[in-house]
Amino acid sequence: MLTARVIKLLTHGPMKPFDLTDELKKEAKKVKKGLILVHVEGATPGLILTSFSREDVWNLCSEIIPVDADYEHGNAYAHLRSSFMSTSVEIPVVEGEPLIGQRRLYLVEIEPRRRMRKVIFVTVGEGSDRAST
């Protein structure tokens, strides 16, 4: 089976995490085994699946890609952080559970201003008895 679901999320930054783990777990219940692609549309958000504290991730970002480093492109720091964090994550599912271990899934709104973000879940797999289509 294959399904796609789009959710809309009002976000704001700078570097604010929005926890999508519960939405991911809800999605995983649709299949016995499979793969979920989670993607956030846009050039400046990030999508991370991490077991580290947010502070550790943010500090690393600031060190490698500072906000202000004489960039040519106006908000380059946001684009570069988005590209390196990526905006897509693929997660395996077994027995209706995403195999994320101790990690949690976060949308990261990198820039300060408010946005309406689209997050897409595409689930491919063998159906569950509890599947809802």
Place this chain on the structure above:
Amino acid sequence: MIEVVKLKVNSPGYVAIDLTEEVRRKVKELGTTTGIVSVFTNEQGCAIIGIEYETGLLADLERLIKEKLKPVVAEAFMGSSFTVPVVSGDLMIGGFKRIVLVDLSGKSGEKEVIITVVGNAHS
């Protein structure tokens, strides 16, 4: 439906190439309505990333790679694939983000990009 398509891209060896329209064309050719498309490369010194294809930003990316990463090894940090959803027959990538092959190998020639589409198609 699962299709694996190999694409050959000519590269001067140190370049960023926008693959988005090529990927979009393949998805439409296959008639995919809902699914996922993975764009992947195993070419040495190459990476596939999602980034706005703007000259100044690509120059900023180049500077970041040169200052913070060793260019040839950067492939390991930048990723060998970028995967995008297909909904209602089109890539849900937004208006600015593009699918880009970054070649830092220094070797010119044909580079292989593999597009994998998993999805439902028009019947």
